Amino acid sequence: MKTATDNPITLSGKVDKVIFSNAENGYTVLQLLPLNKGEDKITVVGYFSESFSTQQVTFHGRWQEHPLHGKQFLALVCEQISPNLPVEKFLVEYIDGVGPSYAKKLMQKFGDDLTRILNEAPERLKEVPGVGEQRFKQIMTSWKQQRASHQIILFLTSHGLNFSQAAKVSKRYGHHTIEKIEENPYCLFEDIEGIGFQTADNLAIKLGFSPEDPRRLHGALIYLLQQATRDGHCGLQLEKLIYKGMQLLNVARDPLMLAVNVASEKEAMISDSVFGEPCVFLPLLWQQEQVIAQGLKRLMSVPLEIKQDALEKILNQIIEAEQLPLTTEQQTALMAALQAKVFVLTGGPGVGKTTLIKILMQFFTKQKMSLALAAPTGRAAKRISESTGHPAKTIHRLLEYDPITSSFTHHAKMPLPYDVVVVDESSMLDVPLCASIVQALPESSRLIFVGDIDQLSAVGPGDVLKSLIASEKIPFFSLKTIFRQAASSQIIVNAHRVNQGLMPQVDKNGIRDFFLIRAHPEEQQHKIIDIVANSLVQRFGFDPLNDIQVLSPMNAGPLGVDNLNIVLQQKLNPPEDYKTEMKHLGGVLRVDDKVIQIVNNYEKNIFNGDVGRIASIDLSLRKFFVVFDKHKVEYQFKEMEQLRLAYAISVHKSQGSEYPAVVVVLSMAQRIMLKRNLLYTAMTRGKSCVVVVGEPEAIFCAIKRGEVTKRVNKLEEWLRND
Template sequence: DRQIEAVRCVTGNKVMVITGGPGTGKTTLINAIIRICSAIKTKIMLAAPTGRAAKRMTEATGHEAKTIHRLLEYSLQKGGFQKNEDAPLDCELLIVDEASMIDTLLMHHLLKAVPAGATFVMVGDVNQLPSVGAGNVLKDIIESRVAPVVELNEIFRQARESSIIVTAHTINEGRMPNLRSSQDKLDDFYFIEQEDPQKVIELIITLVKERIPRRFGFDPFDDIQVLTPMHRGIVGGTNLNMELQKALNPGDEGVTRMGRLYKVNDKVMQISNNYDKEVYNGDIGRITAIDAEAQEVTVAIDSREIPYGFSEMDELVHAYAISIHKSQGSEYPAVVIPILTQHYILLQRNLLYTGVTRGKKLVVIVGTRKAMAIAVGNNKTEKRYTLLSERMKR
């Protein structure tokens, strides 16, 4: 019923929001809207905030989705976005996925470029972490009620069989998930109790290097992603990257940049948008070559070989472990997440929820029940004073 309502909304409104958690049918609904609108020859454009999210949208719909920056033809040389109210997008329907990641400034530029007669559909999961940049746009638009909102909250039957999806929804409702995993049957969600941070590190290394590949057949580099709530500390991203690099890619030959040793085969992540190279914040790849003479490293990202001068290496960080914030808009076959009370300041429900929903086929949490309970119970997310909702109601 919600889906029929959404399709009706698209035909009768200029702006609408579709929100829902994993397994509630957001992708199915986007595909239904695209199918119906394509049949009546509507000009459709699809976009998402990150390269990875755009790629996922393309795969899920069979229609090309671009990053918002590419859609708006961002050019450093020409001084910003080329698409605006004077040169609007050539579309009658614009669908943007992962809308919770869009900050105030980017949304401002995007709305300016939507043609006057077009319909703008925002799709996202409002319970995820808000954008890294300023604002909480999706939440504010929903709360203002100035645009119709279709909330998908029923989990599809086949999705109900996934412990990942059931766990994510339980966390989102503020209830403690079932942390008892069956040792006999293969499941897709596991919790391993361990409170000693040093032992957590050792356990994560064993999981990534041996146990998960052996039991599930996932590749330690390409399929398994460690996600952490914080950068600092023993189980923070910086230390985890050093330990995982030693375990998965030993040896000391490479190039040192900013105190970090980069080696051939290292897993790395782009941390800013580089439009010349067409690589975007959050893209993950592997170093395939280091040429000391040419002062250049080559990184394979999504089957493209991309050269980086040594001077450009500040755009890359190791990605054996990445922050949950950086993982937004991405999905991985398997994720491993340490959740300890050492992180207690950062333990928030939406952080845990975002981390768990990154795993497509397997999620393993290593830590303590106490830390899980703190995260599940802490819904006091960092308040963002935006006034956008109030201003939109006027």
């Protein structure tokens, strides 16, 4: 994208229409009506923390020429001319005795003069109908207590933050807010959830920060490293970090290199290398990878006392009692697992991983060894518990997370009381969670990782399972042979075909548990709705809400999670007079809606990825209840941002889960996400039925793109180093 000019320009007008807005990062495209009548509408693009109505706005930025869309105004700073809004909202949120109706009455009566009236002539409030002596005293007592907060919120909203952001900042920093922000506004994106770097940077520009201010450079580098963790990296190559910084800030290379060096000296960042290539890391992740490597070496340094004959005797007794004829491959894997302090068992669907876990559990039980079975998510823990008959917990519950201290109860100084810990679905393990497990184990413990390295990597930073295997320092076994029973399932056979880079096959004469539905983009949405609401229900008797899960590679777009949820909600749970609704992210949530938790909530014991149904909504008390696996959880309205509709979810969110039926959406419009491991992961979520809906070229594209982005991390290297 070429920049026509870098000279700052001011542009004022009224917002005519918002063309596009990304709720996650604030990127917005809108049309502006200039104040000078007769001028054409102007396309404005930028990252904004606020929403827009038709009020007057002023943008500061520059013109640019987009290769496809032509001339645009790139807004770096936005000022909305709406002086009443923060005051009115402040009254409702902070002042006792003032609800929405009284706030409106006060604003209509006094307008912009209301703040002065409250401070200098408060008796005039009684001129508003309904404000008697009791309400007056209530308002004034509250105003005196909250006056400082009002000044802070006015300061923040006048510098580009919206009201809710300003309220969060004021609550976090208290009376020192203005002082702290003027000293370094870039603390906002690190400290305050919902405020990104662009918002902090816009505020800094308004405060007069120069483009090469060290605080700006440092903030940008931290932001870029944080963004890298969202892509699964523990750090970034130095050259890539510098390049991204130059692009983000429009500054030269040398100031950024200096900023990296200064931050490294202060240990705010770690300059290191990965197999010889200079890289930069966030300190905590760098330390956590060390914790994993050192912890695993610590466990393996304590030898096992193994009596081969006794071991084989007990194993044979278990196998005979359970009538489980094992292949030579499985027997080899079992013996390897039982002779290692740390072990990795990997393999695809239908190769017998769960069978081996059951036998291992029985072996350790016969040996009177205490053991724990865990998984990264609640659904994964429930699934392995049902499969093995042994109780399983999420890793967070195993380590006993304490929401008061924001830490785990079990750690190096208070280790877990188990001789053996088995972690299923280990491909989902990120670096922080794995570090927490490893350091909570005493030297005498055994640790067994079980997972499928061909699935999608963890959503969080790191590539733990692959790093353990690649290091060649951790004993592991990869199961390859598909069980005879599993070989009759088209789901399993086709999952393995996809994993090998082959197109799936549909056996029309055999067991029908796998379907390929070819559909062009314009008809895909209609076909998905018909499959979920009609075909799978009529043919197999599936419950569309409880049994069927739609999976899409992306959140955005016509066939993305967000849009599919809107149309599926309308079809599967339409509005009814008896179903209470509440506004949610531009749409609604209503009773009976299927929802997914998107953040960990330790106080409620509900975790990212847990799926439930809305049981009831109380509009008067502003609270609602969601049932998760027969467990009823109360939410306040202000907590509804923790939930999203779940008729459709992303493939990444489905990791560790299994559903009776899945409908997988693939489209060339989602090309950037189409990869073999994504399709493989999606297909292996289905237990009884998998339907892939998409363009033939999209399916082919996903299968042929077998390359996996190498995540920047040091775990493999540290494990290799003696």
